[in-house]
Amino acid sequence: MPEIETARLRLRHFTPEDFDVLYRLYSDAEVMKYLSPRTREQTQASLDKHIQHWQENNYGMWAVIRKDSGKMIGRCGLGLLENTSEIELGYVFDKSYWRMGLGTEASVATLKYGFLEVKLNRIVAIAHPQNLASVGVIEKIGMKYEKNARFYNSDVVYYTVARQEWHPDDSLYILQT
Template sequence: MLNNKNNQLETERLYLRHFKTGDIDEYSKIMGQDEVGQWLPRGRGYTKEEVEKSMAGMSKHWEEKGYGIWAVIEKESGKIIGHCGLNFVKQNDEVEVLYALGKEYWGLGYATEAAGAALDFGFDVVGLDRIVAFAKTDNTASKKVIEKIGLKYIKDIEIFGMTCAYYDMKRKPENI
């Protein structure tokens, strides 16, 4: 179930909405987890200042591109559990689907649910022809999520200072 209203998405168990200024403390707790940060370019948890800067960048990205990264909200609790969305990658002129959830939400299918909704948004609403994804080569769980939502492994590449598995998906002909 994908319900798109004002560039905000609703799935069976999640809301994906724009970040608000008041989200900083709750979101910083998630992004500050070293277990989360180990899979991201910094390789560690993020400081509150780094998270604030990142949120400002997300807001600017939405303004410039018309798509971006949402806060992922668990419907049942109303809590922010991470982020997910679409990001323009300047290095290779592509749009990636990405996600990061707090460690207590791993293994529950939330990443697959959110990333699948973001992928559908990219193809059906934004009109993208191709979306890519990256996962550190040793991040087995993330690679499974990427494959579950339909992206295909292409090769390993160096990007963002990391060795990553590189995936892509082209828009299905029926969506054109």
């Protein structure tokens, strides 16, 4: 299964051994403020889903690893947007790694993978309007606001980017298969 290396990160597939770190992220009220904290059972279901999604598709969520420390610091990748056939960019990062550009770095690599490898025509992203950091990442990677919408029982802002409108940058992107 494919993995990606960027300047500071390695995006790899989840394994069952990632449960403890994922649960620490998913149960942190501050990290999950705009999503919803998850129980141990919900985290296990999410982890199983992340693993299974890659087995059934050629894309999914990656565990995001800091290359310098080898620590898992979050997740980033592609999934199906609730009740649609659209492919959504999503990410969650440990709060001690916020405001370092790591979400942007992982998201840029994810878009490259989606457009160059999976050959997707369009990728969407949603965020709570109050989540200015997430909206900032989405805009920084070149996605454009399209509308206000409602997904996952929340009012959100909805962004898109089409492959023909997307402009890849020259940041480090090494695909390993």
